[in-house]
Amino acid sequence: DGGITQSPKYLFRKEGQNVTLSCEQNLNHDAMYWYRQDPGQGLRLIYYSQIVNDFQKGDIAEGYSVSREKKESFPLTVTSAQKNPTAFYLCASSIRVEQPQHFGDGTRLSIL
Amino acid sequence: GQQLNQSPQSMFIQEGEDVSMNCTSSSIFNTWLWYKQDPGEGPVLLIALYKAGELTSNGRLTAQFGITRKDSFLNISASIPSDVGIYFCAGVYYGGSQGNLIFGKGTKLSVKP
Numbered sequence: 001d002g003g004i005t006q007s008p009k010y011l012f013r014k015e016g017q018n019v020t021l022s023c024e025q026n027l028n029h030d031a032m033y034w035y036r037q038d039p040g041q042g043l044r045l046i047y048y049s050q051i052v053n054d055f056q057k058g059d060i061a062e063g064y065s066v067s068r069e070k071k072e073s074f075p076l077t078v079t080s081a082q083k084n085p086t087a088f089y090l091c092a093s094s095i096r097v098e099q100p101q102h103f104g105d106g107t108r109l110s111i112l
Numbered sequence: 113g114q115q116l117n118q119s120p121q122s123m124f125i126q127e128g129e130d131v132s133m134n135c136t137s138s139s140i141f142n143t144w145l146w147y148k149q150d151p152g153e154g155p156v157l158l159i160a161l162y163k164a165g166e167l168t169s170n171g172r173l174t175a176q177f178g179i180t181r182k183d184s185f186l187n188i189s190a191s192i193p194s195d196v197g198i199y200f201c202a203g204v205y206y207g208g209s210q211g212n213l214i215f216g217k218g219t220k221l222s223v224k225p
Contacts, residue, residue: 042218043215099203
């Protein structure tokens, strides 16, 4: 089945620790995205990538980093510089930017 | 920056009722999308609209791309319990620098007690 796989489903971070969220897609999409969702809020864009080896900051990139070494993969690292990391993180992909995005099932990150 | 105003923020439904929600903006969009999100899951694309004035149905769901390209609405007819969830509109614009997609804050559908 084609789709977007995010792992893990739940993740806990200790103070001062970096954690990496995985996102893999087998849809052959060029563009991939990371969003953050807080309770009762819409989706806020963290980073996006139009093509392999390229990525751009979104509205709330501070404290996060990404890489795009393979077309299928777009991991997100939540660094210790992100002081309020507790949120639901969603990965998405689209054939290219400007086309409808399709989402994974999310990773919920909490602070220990 | 571009913003979408989605309303209502929340509503209660009774089984069998029709439901309407809409998104408006001061900016023009090239595509309108409607998503549904169930608790603890990612949003699922329901309907995509590509042309001003376009009216598209997906089962009991009907959505329209406003003539001015600044708004869109979603109707759900004869609602059923599994319709509960959060519905998001999203507007796609070309040539932007922020991933080209703007989301509304969502309309939460709950069952009337």
